[in-house]
Amino acid sequence: MAERILAGTHFLNGDEACAEGALAAGCDLFAGYPITPQSEIAERISRRLPQVGGVFIQMEDEISSIAATLGGAWGGKKAMTATSGPGFSLMMENLGLGMMTETPCVLINIQRGGPSTGLPTLVAQGDMMQARWGSHGDYGVVALVPSSPQEAFELTVRAFNLSEMLRMPILVMADEVVGHMFERVVIDPESIEIVERKAPNKPPGEFLLYEPGEDLVPQGMPALGDGYRVHVTGLTHDERGYPVLNEETQGKLIPRLRNKITHNIEAIVDVEETEIDDAEIVIVTYGISARSSLGALRLAREKGLKVGMLRLRTVWPFPADVLQEKADRVAGFVVPELNLGQIVLEVERAVCGRAAVKSVPHAGGEIHDPGTILAAIEEVFAHAH
Amino acid sequence: MLTKAKPAPAGEVLENVSHPMERFLRADRLPHIWCSGCGLGTVLSCFTYALDDLGLTDADVGVVSGIGCTGRAAGYLNLDSYHTTHGRAIPFATGLAVARPDKKVVVISGDGDLFAIGGNHFIHAARRNVDMTVICVNNFNYGMTGGQVGPTTPIGSRATTAPYGNYENPFNLPYLAASSGAVYVARWTSLHARRLKEAMIEAITMPGFTFVEAVCPCPTNYGRRNRLGEGLDELKYYAEKSVIKHGADPADADLLPGNDVLVGRFIQKERPTFLQAYEHQILDKQHFVKPQAMQNQNHVRLSGATATDGKAAS
Numbered sequence: 151m152a153e154r155i156l157a158g159t160h161f162l163n164g165d166e167a168c169a170e171g172a173l174a175a176g177c178d179l180f181a182g183y184p185i186t187p188q189s190e191i192a193e194r195i196s197r198r199l200p201q202v203g204g205v206f207i208q209m210e211d212e213i214s215s216i217a218a219t220l221g222g223a224w225g226g227k228k229a230m231t232a233t234s235g236p237g238f239s240l241m242m243e244n245l246g247l248g249m250m251t252e253t254p255c256v257l258i259n260i261q262r263g264g265p266s267t268g269l270p271t272l273v274a275q276g277d278m279m280q281a282r283w284g285s286h287g288d289y290g291v292v293a294l295v296p297s298s299p300q301e302a303f304e305l306t307v308r309a310f311n312l313s314e315m316l317r318m319p320i321l322v323m324a325d326e327v328v329g330h331m332f333e334r335v336v337i338d339p340e341s342i343e344i345v346e347r348k349a350p351n352k353p354p355g356e357f358l359l360y361e362p363g364e365d366l367v368p369q370g371m372p373a374l375g376d377g378y379r380v381h382v383t384g385l386t387h388d389e390r391g392y393p394v395l396n397e398e399t400q401g402k403l404i405p406r407l408r409n410k411i412t413h414n415i416e417a418i419v420d421v422e423e424t425e426i427d428d429a430e431i432v433i434v435t436y437g438i439s440a441r442s443s444l445g446a447l448r449l450a451r452e453k454g455l456k457v458g459m460l461r462l463r464t465v466w467p468f469p470a471d472v473l474q475e476k477a478d479r480v481a482g483f484v485v486p487e488l489n490l491g492q493i494v495l496e497v498e499r500a501v502c503g504r505a506a507v508k509s510v511p512h513a514g515g516e517i518h519d520p521g522t523i524l525a526a527i528e529e530v531f532a533h534a535h
Numbered sequence: 536m537l538t539k540a541k542p543a544p545a546g547e548v549l550e551n552v553s554h555p556m557e558r559f560l561r562a563d564r565l566p567h568i569w570c571s572g573c574g575l576g577t578v579l580s581c582f583t584y585a586l587d588d589l590g591l592t593d594a595d596v597g598v599v600s601g602i603g604c605t606g607r608a609a610g611y612l613n614l615d616s617y618h619t620t621h622g623r624a625i626p627f628a629t630g631l632a633v634a635r636p637d638k639k640v641v642v643i644s645g646d647g648d649l650f651a652i653g654g655n656h657f658i659h660a661a662r663r664n665v666d667m668t669v670i671c672v673n674n675f676n677y678g679m680t681g682g683q684v685g686p687t688t689p690i691g692s693r694a695t696t697a698p699y700g701n702y703e704n705p706f707n708l709p710y711l712a713a714s715s716g717a718v719y720v721a722r723w724t725s726l727h728a729r730r731l732k733e734a735m736i737e738a739i740t741m742p743g744f745t746f747v748e749a750v751c752p753c754p755t756n757y758g759r760r761n762r763l764g765e766g767l768d769e770l771k772y773y774a775e776k777s778v779i780k781h782g783a784d785p786a787d788a789d790l791l792p793g794n795d796v797l798v799g800r801f802i803q804k805e806r807p808t809f810l811q812a813y814e815h816q817i818l819d820k821q822h823f824v825k826p827q828a829m830q831n832q833n834h835v836r837l838s839g840a841t842a843t844d845g846k847a848a849s
Contacts, residue, residue: 178826181626181630203826209626209659210626211561211655215657217630217656218626221626222631222633222634224627224634225630226635231646341839374615374634374638374640375594381616381617383610383617434682511664
């Protein structure tokens with residue numbers, strides 16, 4: 151029998167690395183539907199899960215894929231689904247059910263060009279705001295964004311851990327280039343930390359399914375048949391899990407779905423800083439765009455321009471504090487992303503006019519030419535001096 | 536606990552009376568939201584009696600519902616119960632059943648939920664033969680939202696979105712279930728309480744995707760708009776029109792206004808479940824180790840089972 155954690159050094163693409171990350175984190179159930187450029191995740195995990203005692207199930211669509219993932223989680227499993235483009239749109243309904251019922255699971259989106267069928271085989275980062283706001287109603291979101299196959303592995307593990315810690319679906323918002331690029335992936339079992347599902351803190355009869363702890367997260371999750379007789383509903387519910395359809399219950403539950411993230415934000419936010427200390431211009435970016443940006447940073451430094459980079463490995467919750475702290479010290483921020491300007495809106499809100507903010511939009515289909523990002527950097531410098 | 540009560544005079548509230556199957560009900564959630572004359576209470580009651588006869592406890596069975604009047608069933612059962620989104624009860628239950636093959640998973644939902652918005656999930660779960668029982672309460676319309684036309688509304692019947700009468704052909708649910716691969720297919724009405732309970736017992740006992748249609752009155756919406764009278768009048772109609780025919784061809788089970796209502800156990804034919812096929816065709820052949828839960832597959836305690844011997848219905 152093959153190992154669950156594939157220790158060693160491998161040559162994997164980002165999709166395959168996501169699948170291995172899921173296995174390493176303890177994923178026992180994958181429900182998915184084929185779609186480019188995600189399919190390699192499903193293909194890899196359909197080969198691997200049977201080897202380690204798990205179940206792969208190819209569902210009839212993306213709606214059922216995420217529904218089965220939620221069902222698997224309530225059956226006591228660590229469960230995952232993955233998709234791209236239109237499939238992500240189809241998953242929005244039951245992503246909301248997962249948020250409302252506080253179901254730990256992982257949803258990976260290997261982003262491609264949209265809207266609609268768009269660019270099935272080509273890259274974009276156009277779903278970043280959909281990740282935040284895609285399902286109806288208010289809720290909080292955690293979205294991790296890898297820039298390499300190595301990070302695809304690591305952040306998938308982290309997504310599972312955060313899903314257990316925060317009792318909610320966690321998004322991994324990768325993109326087609328990271329999904330399809332092959333690179334070295336080092337898997338060291340010693341360095342992998344696994345968070346297991348919390349058992350209920352009280353016996354049946356005393357346990358309340360949605361009673362939050364001090365961290366605002368429900369305290370433990372029984373599986374089907376554990377004797378807790380849980381009631382799990384997408385309706386607005388009280389701490390017992392019973393539907394109570396009024397303003398008071400809504401006013402208690404819904405803010406907590408957001409506050410449990412802001413309350414634990416320090417344990418969630420993960421930003422990599424590159425050459426920040428003396429930087430006058432800071433590139434704020436994520437995913438594959440960070441790799442084009444690193445090229446631009448090098449070109450700028452060669453020209454003597456003091457440029458640094460903040461790479462957001464967690465885009466949601468947006469690390470506004472990290473930017474605010476730098477806003478008074480720098481001339482401006484440059485925000486390259488493979489969309490027409492989505493996360494730049496968050497940067498503008500965080501910076502709040504205290505420094506220049508320049509979007510470097512790109513509709514997708516290719517990644518940024520570092521020269522384009524450099525030109526934007528030079529433009530901001532020109533205005534600043 | 537008193538279990539028997541004489542009928543109360545109109546307006547009198549009965550005290551200290553509890554349902555004999557109260558242990559399966561969340562008494563703190565009662566009274567339920569269902570209308571007087573609706574068949575849902577009967578179906579839920581039949582289900583609890585079926586669990587009792589099977590000797591199942593709250594540790595053995597989970598119930599999944601979608602949205603609608605029947606969707607509220609999960610919330611009244613004192614079991615692990617999951618009230619999902621509209622149409623998605625079956626795929627949610629698929630994940631649950633695959634994760635816990637040692638438990639019984641039952642979907643209780645309505646005709647609109649299971650066969651309009653959820654129709655694709657139904658046929659695929661049946662095709663895969665995922666080990667679950669689906670109980671469909673068919674009341675021929677969307678009751679919760681006020682009586683709109685649905686995928687089982689008979690031709691000519693009126694609904695709020697079919698004000699001149701429905702002109703779309705409805706699904707014949709047993710035929711759809713059978714042709715999609717369900718291993719057990721039965722139809723009864725809420726009049727046939729004992730038969731319905733027995734069908735539930737057979738369906739829950741049999742491994743694989745099993746289907747029970749419970750035809751029910753909806754006097755508030757469907758009945759009123761189609762001049763069918765009170766709920767009791769609809770039950771009288773079932774009494775007059777029902778024809779019990781075990782082993783009948785589900786293709787002949789169309790429900791047409793004024794025609795006979797064909798009821799009975801139509802299909803009972805075992806084939807490997809999703810996980811049995813996975814186990815035999817993948818795990819055994821590849822010499823992979825079976826997951827822990829699968830080693831207990833289909834060993835749910837069925838102490839009081841009166842049910843199926845697994846042979847085809849005659």
